[in-house]
Amino acid sequence: MSWRKESRRAERGYHHGNLKEALLQAALGLIAEKGPAGFTFADAARSAGVSPAAPYRHFRDRDELLSSIAQRGFEQFEAVLNAAWDDGRPDTVIAFERVGKAYLAFARQEPAFYSAMFESGLSADINPALHAAGERAFGIIRAAAARLAALAPPGVARPPALMMALHIWSMSHGVASLFARGDAARRKLPMSAEELLEAEVLIYLRGLGFPAERRTAPEDRPPAAASGPWGKRST
Template sequence: MRWGKHDHGSRGYHHGNLKEALVRAALELIEKKGPAGFTFAEAARWAGVSPAAPYRHFRDRDELIADVARRGFDEFTAALTGAWEDGKPDVIAAFDRLGKAYLTFAKREPAYYSAMFEAGVPLDTDAELRAAGERAFAVLRAAAEKLVGDMPARARPPALMVALHIWSLTHGIASLFSRGDAARRTLPMAPEELLEAAFLIYLRGLGLPSASGATDDRD
């Protein structure tokens, strides 16, 4: 008996790569209908197997979502690392890329982003997931270390605090304004511009000299 509407290549009794197929299905379905609208059964149908088959690969629906979130954090880490590029050519420019990469990820990978931050997955029950999240944050933290490292020791703020500030700010903008089609509010400026302006103002507040143009009078 054939289960799939989407016949991705004929197969016999065994699928061959069901786990990956389920993850891909989850990504498509979460993107289309949100994490709440995603169902285990539909992922199974999409992959062309019976509703019970997914249980051979995931304890339950939540574990599949957690796996998607974990993969999302890995991709996220890669995107951030690539944007940061060791802080070259200068820390400010690299930080700017980092922020834009965060927003871009939220916009272009809404399914991952949902699974990571909005699906209500309990971080503390899955060590792998938690570790993946830590790795993503570590990129930001390392960037903050480099940022404050350029400052005179006397006026140097805690790098962890700076990392948390920038993460919070960026995450807030991403959550509120930078989602796909279901944007919660229309803005008079692009989320990227909003973030860049905030970032420059914040840097000036830290005493960084290089921050200029932050308070231009655009309205």
């Protein structure tokens, strides 16, 4: 759901005392227009139609306001990724591809949340709930990578699932930040962002020994444990 729709509800709710929500939606709108570093605490208050002192009833400062927005973004992100992964059904590779597409779709459809989550420069210690929400979202990518790692061909050295998850996340985030966002200045591509990410992941998996033509896994059962320096480390 976009911040614009929520903002209209927040404006109606504010008259019933929903100041905190009004401030969150006002800040989301400012992030969409100016980026997470482009507004002040007073700007958020002005956009919400309240006095400069009003935000202090709910937030210590601008960083706490931003962290609340980022936390909400990660909670929505987690739900989107979890629905796409669907515990690897009906097939690990297909489900894994869905996760990548869902990642890009979230970045495109919720650019304000995405900016707050990844571009606000907030310390991980500022909000434990924000840190936990981010870890839960990443945990879905890590779980998907672990399931995929278990399907690596026998005899091929493969990295631990955590490292695979970090590699895949880096690729997804790079494509999302450069090509899948909603800003007009993004570089034009001769293909879709989804096609670019799919090609990157395919090249990566081929480097780990996965057959290039493998698009489905009829039974999706993991082979025998791989040997090599990373052999049995799957988490």
